[in-house]
Amino acid sequence: MSTDITYAQELDKEDELNEFRHEFYQSPERLYFDGNSLGLLSKRAEQAVNTIMESWKQYGIDGWTEGEHPWFYLSEKLGRMSAHLVGAQPKEVIITGSTTTNLHQLTASFFQPNGKKTKILADELNFPSDIYALKSQLQLKGLHPEEHLIQVKSRNGHTLETSDIIEAMTDEIALVVLPGVLYRSGQILDMKTITKEAHKRGIIIGFDLCHSIGSIPHQLNDWDVDFAFWCTYKHLNGGPGSVGGLFVHQKHFGNHPGLAGWFSSNKEKQFDMEHSLTAASDAGAYQIGTPHLLSAAPLLGSLSMFEEAGIGKIRKKSLLLTEYLMNLIDTELIDHGFTIANPRDQAIRGGHVYLEHPEAARICKALKANRVIPDFRNPNGIRLAPVALYNTFEEVWKMVNILKSIMENQSYKHFENKRGVIA
Numbered sequence: 504m505s506t507d508i509t510y511a512q513e514l515d516k517e518d519e520l521n522e523f524r525h526e527f528y529q530s531p532e533r534l535y536f537d538g539n540s541l542g543l544l545s546k547r548a549e550q551a552v553n554t555i556m557e558s559w560k561q562y563g564i565d566g567w568t569e570g571e572h573p574w575f576y577l578s579e580k581l582g583r584m585s586a587h588l589v590g591a592q593p594k595e596v597i598i599t600g601s602t603t604t605n606l607h608q609l610t611a612s613f614f615q616p617n618g619k620k621t622k623i624l625a626d627e628l629n630f631p632s633d634i635y636a637l638k639s640q641l642q643l644k645g646l647h648p649e650e651h652l653i654q655v656k657s658r659n660g661h662t663l664e665t666s667d668i669i670e671a672m673t674d675e676i677a678l679v680v681l682p683g684v685l686y687r688s689g690q691i692l693d694m695k696t697i698t699k700e701a702h703k704r705g706i707i708i709g710f711d712l713c714h715s716i717g718s719i720p721h722q723l724n725d726w727d728v729d730f731a732f733w734c735t736y737k738h739l740n741g742g743p744g745s746v747g748g749l750f751v752h753q754k755h756f757g758n759h760p761g762l763a764g765w766f767s768s769n770k771e772k773q774f775d776m777e778h779s780l781t782a783a784s785d786a787g788a789y790q791i792g793t794p795h796l797l798s799a800a801p802l803l804g805s806l807s808m809f810e811e812a813g814i815g816k817i818r819k820k821s822l823l824l825t826e827y828l829m830n831l832i833d834t835e836l837i838d839h840g841f842t843i844a845n846p847r848d849q850a851i852r853g854g855h856v857y858l859e860h861p862e863a864a865r866i867c868k869a870l871k872a873n874r875v876i877p878d879f880r881n882p883n884g885i886r887l888a889p890v891a892l893y894n895t896f897e898e899v900w901k902m903v904n905i906l907k908s909i910m911e912n913q914s915y916k917h918f919e920n921k922r923g924v925i926a
């Protein structure tokens with residue numbers, strides 16, 4: 504592979520998603536590689552917020568049923584628009600809540616300790632919020648997390664072995680909750696095999712898709728996954744705090760939600776104001792209260808880009824970008840003490856590259872001072888996400904060369920090797 508910038512420029516010419524980049528607000532002097540933490544704003548997402556504001560302006564309360572996107576049906580509509588990203592039937596997805604509140608809802612609904620089966624299986628590498636939620640759900644059922652939450656260990660601190668996960672599925676496990684893609688190493692778990700093995704043992708299984716949705720394809724319905732949940736502010740570019748999503752397999756339709764509210768209702772019945780809930784007959788049943796419309800609105804714009812681009816093309820470009828980035832790191836940064844700690848194998852490599860370095864915290868600060876935006880993850884990780892819809896190969900080239908000069912001139916030493924508040 505050539506390390507010349509002209510090679511990167513050639514790759515950009517062949518990029519079939521090229522046009523989408525111009526739809527995002529990209530500052531010309533900034534190189535943004537943090538789309539796995541907060542995706543960039545697109546003009547379509549901005550426009551969609553204006554459209555919802557306009558219906559509020561024009562219709563007041565009647566915006567629930569009037570206007571371009573009647574609010575009463577927006578969560579369902581956005582669910583249908585997201586279904587192809589997770590391989591779901593349209594009615595299996597709803598846009599609602601946040602990652603953590605959806606996990607609470609789904610655990611309250613699907614974790615039914617019974618007889619010997621009283622434990623939840625998770626892993627030791629998942630994002631803390633999921634672990635906090637699972638522990639508190641156990642406590643609500645009067646179960647001690649120290650005893651009832653089992654966390655699969657990682658052999659190398661970065662990845663999980665499918666065989667270790669399966670081995671941990673003992674006859675005491677009632678529920679498994681795992682990430683689809685690990686937030687640090689970017690490893691993709693074999694959701695299909697793990698689901699099959701869980702079901703063989705009579706265990707319900709759900710996945711956190713925060714780092715996989717919009718980055719890799721999924722086949723949740725075919726894989727027979729029981730439930731999944733995710734945020735929409737990373738690869739889906741819904742904006743800070745945008746409304747999350749969840750999937751419930753159609754085989755569970757008709758069950759009562761663990762945490763009910765009037766938006767769990769069948770829509771025809773909702774305004775009958777009865778005190779006994781008739782829950783929606785699809786994933787809509789897992790909604791609770793009034794949708795956060797202004798935080799859902801950007802998704803109308805951003806999801807339309809995914810419908811047009813298609814997750815297949817997005818994944819293809821993402822793999823080329825991360826391959827190119829790793830190759831450049833191998834050749835240009837070899838002498839500077841970096842380790843590529845994400846899997847290289849395409850079958851289990853997610854959408855970002857994870858570098859480790861003992862000086863990672865201050866290297867990230869030096870990158871930011873040079874207008875390159877990575878993110879730092881404790882204790883020594885640098886995440887770099889070249890995003891298919893808006894990053895170019897040339898940007899990857901520039902970023903690696905800036906990183907190289909920071910290492911060569913040791914300018915990172917001007918900063919303290921300590922994380923900031925957020926990263």
Ligand SMILES: Cc1ncc(COP(=O)(O)O)c(C=O)c1O
Binds near residue numbers: 601629686711
């Ligand atoms: C894997 C994972 N789960 C949960 C969360 C937290 O979710 P939220 O703050 O959207 O509830 C994040 C990131 O914030 C995450 O990366």
Ligand SMILES: Nc1ccccc1C(=O)C[C@H](N)C(=O)O
Binds near residue numbers: 539686
């Ligand atoms: N929600 C946030 C709010 C503020 C700062 C970061 C986040 C993240 O989403 C971090 C992300 N979950 C991560 O994988 O590190």
